[in-house]
Amino acid sequence: MRPKNSPWKVIINLNSSLETANIDLHSIFCREIGNGSSVSFWSYNWLGNYTLRSLFPRLFSLEAFKECKVSDRCNLLHGPKSRTWNWRRPIRGGLEQSQLLDLLLLLRDVNTNNTPDTWVCNLNTSNSYSVSDLRVKIDNSILEPNGNQTRWNKILPIKINIHSWRLGLDRLPTRCNLDARGIDIHSKRCPVCDEDLESNQHLFVDCFLAASLWRKIAYWWGLDDYPKQLTNQSPLSKNLLLHHIP
Structure with a gap:
């Protein structure tokens, strides 16, 4: 042995x-x-x-x-x-x-x-x-620098905070991200609408199902519009998409 x-x-x-x-x-x-x-x-x-x-x-x-x-x-x-x-x-x-x-x-x-x-x-x-x-020293050495400070909402469950954090870093396992990491998948197109590639932008904003949900949320909250871009987030989109409520 x-x-x-x-x-x-x-x-x-x-x-x-x-x-x-x-x-x-x-x-x-x-x-x-x-x-x-x-x-x-x-x-x-x-x-x-x-x-x-x-x-x-x-x-x-x-x-x-x-x-x-x-x-x-x-x-x-x-x-x-x-x-x-x-x-x-x-x-x-x-x-x-x-x-x-x-x-x-x-x-x-x-x-x-x-x-x-x-x-x-x-x-x-x-x-x-x-x-x-x-741990802080290791994180500072191996993690990519990010200019935006991570803010956690204590009211939300931890899995929602982590999901929002990964969304902000574009680290969710969308089909585009899986393909970029060399994982063999049969198609990169959205399995819901099959109209575009399944990226963060499409999955959470552009897909007809996501757009329909956003319109209902905007009507429910009395808003005139909802965020249309994940890459250039306004304060409104940060609150809605990333749950970073001030």
């Missing part, structure tokens, strides 16, 4: 799916250094978007203990902002000395403390994770 993936492996694999939406979980969740005892000094990007081993490859090649932690190199026992190194041989001049000076400059404001290392989420100012914050 094939073993199931562990929960952590499933979570890590989510990053490859989210990368298609330009979302990098490694940039959202990061470690906040406390005592530095659980964070890899060289192999984790705890000081920015890159690891120290990629920024300073010559120094990493000289490191005697490549799995060292932040606490091994930035240790409170040796005083504030002290750095403890373990090189295979002494640092030479040239590139090695230059990289060491750059590394010390990068570490100048780093100081460990006695608190444990923690995870922080940068989706909000409180640095705490919430499903809604991540």
Whole structure:
């Protein structure tokens, strides 16, 4: 029997799916250094978007203990902002000395403390994770921008609100939309009147059955006319077609 993936492996694999939406979980969740005892000094990007081993490859090649932690190199026992190194041989001049000076400059404001290392989420100012914050980020990345703000009418059932929202985005499964998505149907013509293609405009306005209903609604509400276009909606058509009652 094939073993199931562990929960952590499933979570890590989510990053490859989210990368298609330009979302990098490694940039959202990061470690906040406390005592530095659980964070890899060289192999984790705890000081920015890159690891120290990629920024300073010559120094990493000289490191005697490549799995060292932040606490091994930035240790409170040796005083504030002290750095403890373990090189295979002494640092030479040239590139090695230059990289060491750059590394010390990068570490100048780093100081460990006695608190444990923690995870922080940068989706909000409180640095705490919430499903809604991540959902908003995902929606903003994958959903098409729409200049019109979605307004929900709490008086109407939720299915009517969703239907109106999909109508405004032209996402209803009309025959024209199904054909545009490669679904094989025998005809794109309106099954009610067979006089035109079944688009949103025809289905909700132009078809003789829809026009008859609109005339009755207009008479019932005491209106002189009813909306004739879905693509260029007046305030009246927004109220009638999309149920966006102010």
